[in-house]
Amino acid sequence: MFMSTLRSPISADDVAAVRRPVDRASLLPARVFHDPEVFAYEQQAWFARSWICVGREEDAAAPGEYFVASVASESLVVVRGRDDVLRAFHNVCRHRGSLIVTEPQGRLVRFQCPYHAWTYELDGALRRAGHTDALVDFEPDENGLHSASLATWQGFVFVAVEPAGALMEQLADLPQHVERFGIGELRRARSIEYEVHANWKVIAENYSECYHCPGVHPQLNRLTPYDHGRNLESDGPWAGGWMELTSDADTMSTDGDSHGRPPLPGLTQEDLRRIHYFVLWPNLLLSLHPDYVMTHRVEPIAADRSRVVCEWLFHPDTMALPDFDPSDAVDFWDLTNRQDWNVCELQQAGTRSRAYVPGRYSLMEDMVHAFDLMVADRYAEDGVVTRFRPRHDKWREARSV
Ligand code: FES
Ligand SMILES: [Fe+2]
CATH class of the missing domain: 2.102.10.10 (Rieske [2Fe-2S] iron-sulphur domain)
Structure with a gap:
């Protein structure tokens, strides 16, 4: 089988700047979103050798x-x-x-x-x-x-595509955080495909923060205010956390109502008030709601283009209800997705500028940093896994919780 010799296209200095603690770190160099050589490296070194x-x-x-x-x-x-x-x-x-x-x-x-x-x-x-x-x-x-x-x-x-160890090794401790949602039992009610003119990492970064929510997603921000949540510590190649629903919402939908859909079996009382978000390396996004699960698969097409498949999974008993209609959840997230693709495409376009140098993370973007650390560690090829520590102090800064 065809195997190229691979050398990381990213310099040690660029990697080191990302690997600093989040309050000192710089974002990824713009090249990683545009350069076909970087794209080819990622495809061969990461996508062909991961689950x-x-x-x-x-x-x-x-x-x-x-x-x-x-x-x-x-x-x-x-x-x-x-x-x-x-x-x-x-x-x-x-x-x-x-x-x-x-x-x-x-x-x-x-x-x-x-x-x-x-x-x-x-x-x-x-x-x-x-x-x-x-x-x-x-x-x-x-x-x-x-x-x-x-x-x-x-x-x-x-x-x-190539030997990648056991899948459960790659998932590490993620399963224990999501098992109670019983995703294996769920079935797809809807699927929407998008083509986004942005690098796959731009999309994963965008998913990993709600710093942009007040301005970009006023509808979402009404249901889960951007500064009500926590990120989780992870022991493997995933990053995740949860956001808290306001008291008058019980899921993410066009009106915050679950429209008679019962919660997924096995959830805790806390789960009923939270939306959990996970990025599983490299390109699976899991959004766990009290009554359904949404997934995004981000398929890189080229350095500046990605296909995103978004799916809505429900419990079969709920889907069998005579008045089952997932439109409120689908329409809500379809709007949110499109709002996201817009800013992802703006970032993709802007980072092409010769004037752009990597910016700094705000403390509301520590999960973006967590994702970028997975990226930077892999460019480094030194076997070091940089640990991600959630910055809970940022929430206190934003409001008293
Ligand atoms: S290419 Fe000849 S049978 Fe397939
Ligand atoms: Fe968003």
Whole structure:
């Protein structure tokens, strides 16, 4: 398989400036949002070698159902076999290398290459390759589809293009913070795709702070004021925290009302008053509400372009209610998403300027710093993991809590 030799494109000085404590640190150098060389490095060194969420188990629920995923420029197909096992394969024919499936999702009995019609079983085995019987040193058994690693957690499907250790190692202590939400039981009610003219890290940074909320999201800020919350200490490649609902709101929706949707089973009284937000390295965003879960998958397309898939997951019992209608939650977040994409695109455009030098973090952006530390540690390639300490004093500064 193609492997390039990789060298970090970011200087030790730039990395060191981010790695200082948040009240002394500088933001990432602008190059990391624009330079195709940096983008290529991140794709190969990070996205190809990490577990990347590509969808939900329900996307290939029955034998033969499949969906195509793109990770680090690789086209992969995730398919459920006759034995009910989910597998991931490179969507590449072993003959002359044509892509095999061309529809983004569907159901099939076996794979058939559109070029010379070689066929493969759902478990990847080569079944038929015309006029190859008399070939010398050609073993059909050795010409099945190349597989990629696949693992699932809470209904999410993760793939790894290159060996990436165990998925649970990458998740570290995140599962214990979200287990009670039972995300594995939830099902998708809605999905919206966006194309954002911004680097994937711009989007993750934007998600990690509510410093911008009073001005950019007046609707959101009415339900969860930007200075009511806490960030969590993490033991792995994730950053997260929660925000507190005002007393007259019980979820994030167009009017703050959950419209008869009961809370998710297993939540604590505290959970009913909070929205939890998590960024899981590198590109899965989890927003846990009392009555639903919203996810964003940020797929880098180019240095300055990303595809974002936003999904709304609900409990199946709630979805079965005769008057179930997720529009209030979907419309609220669709508006919020678009408000965010606007400022992300403004930042993307502005950081191209020769006049821009990395700015400073406000103390309301310590979770942005937490995300950037994950980035900087990986550019550094020195094996050091910089610890993130939430700055709870910032909340006291903003208001007495
Ligand atoms: S390239 Fe697939 S059968 Fe020839
Ligand atoms: Fe926002």
